[in-house]
Amino acid sequence: MTDTGRGTFMKEKKPDLKPNLNIKTNLKMRKKIVAGNWKMNMTFDEAETLLTEIADALDDFTLDNTEVILCPPALYLEMASDVAEEASFSVGAQNCYPADNGAFTGEISPVMLRSLQVDYCIIGHSERRKYFNESHEFLMQKADALLRHDIHPIFCCGEVLSEREANSHFDVVRKQLEESLFHLPVEEFKKVVIAYEPVWAIGTGVNATPGQAQEMHAYIRQQIVEKYDYETANNTTILYGGSCNAKNAAELFSQNDVDGGLIGGASLKSEEFLQIVSAL
Ligand code: PEP
Numbered sequence: 001m002t003d004t005g006r007g008t009f010m011k012e013k014k015p016d017l018k019p020n021l022n023i024k025t026n027l028k029m030r031k032k033i034v035a036g037n038w039k040m041n042m043t044f045d046e047a048e049t050l051l052t053e054i055a056d057a058l059d060d061f062t063l064d065n066t067e068v069i070l071c072p073p074a075l076y077l078e079m080a081s082d083v084a085e086e087a088s089f090s091v092g093a094q095n096c097y098p099a100d101n102g103a104f105t106g107e108i109s110p111v112m113l114r115s116l117q118v119d120y121c122i123i124g125h126s127e128r129r130k131y132f133n134e135s136h137e138f139l140m141q142k143a144d145a146l147l148r149h150d151i152h153p154i155f156c157c158g159e160v161l162s163e164r165e166a167n168s169h170f171d172v173v174r175k176q177l178e179e180s181l182f183h184l185p186v187e188e189f190k191k192v193v194i195a196y197e198p199v200w201a202i203g204t205g206v207n208a209t210p211g212q213a214q215e216m217h218a219y220i221r222q223q224i225v226e227k228y229d230y231e232t233a234n235n236t237t238i239l240y241g242g243s244c245n246a247k248n249a250a251e252l253f254s255q256n257d258v259d260g261g262l263i264g265g266a267s268l269k270s271e272e273f274l275q276i277v278s279a280l
Pocket of ligand 1: 242
């Protein structure tokens with residue numbers, strides 16, 4: 001792999017085998033991930049059906065160096081972990097509180113998540129930044145708390161529309177990384193998955209173009225080179241999120257620095273979600 005100088009990290013050209021996931025040539029590369037963020041959707045029965053449909057279908061996939069992660073509402077994490085025991089997906093939470101236990105009514109700790117075999121947790125999602133005023137400092141505490149209990153943070157970053165229009169999107173994302181993640185020692189940072197989610201693309205039906213996604217992903221990777229080192233940057237999985245669907249996933253995922261997707265709305269229907277997994 002080579003650094004092209006503008007922060008673009010060249011991957012070997014992918015063979016044209018989609019949707020067959022048995023692509024052995026990519027074994028040495030960073031892990032590819034498709035994660036479904038169900039947000040506050042689904043009744044218990046609906047969740048059970050969706051989990052089962054995805055679990056059954058994934059039996060027919062060969063997921064070399066590829067991980068599928070489902071992030072249902074916290075109420076369904078136990079059920080998801082039970083289904084995952086016999087299936088090819090991992091379980092992620094959508095949120096946590098950065099303490100092990102205590103008087104934090106309504107909150108859920110990384111210790112509790114770990115006790116349900118939850119391996120990932122989304123932090124920094126724009127909805128939590130916006131509606132729950134989550135600060136860089138608070139997200140830093142969440143990252144630390146998760147890593148203390150061997151849970152991989154899926155750290156979301158991304159600019160709002162006015163920031164892109166003001167051409168400050170790179171600065172915004174750099175600050176998000178610097179203030180919430182870049183305090184981590186390198187061995188801890190290596191456990192983090194990053195999701196670039198331009199806020200203007202989330203739930204709007206307007207996705208970033210593949211070029212816009214690639215440009216920001218390459219920028220993020222370059223920031224990791226500068227803070228840590230080339231190898232760490234090259235091995236960090238950076239997902240794209242924001243109106244990613246079965247129609248646009250393949251083109252987004254074909255970009256050199258796009259290693260998969262964090263999927264919201266399109267993760268709620270098994271058929272569409274599985275088509276997105278196939279697009280990796
Ligand atoms: C998200 O909320 O993380 C997301 C990417 O949502 P959507 O795919 O619906 O835009």
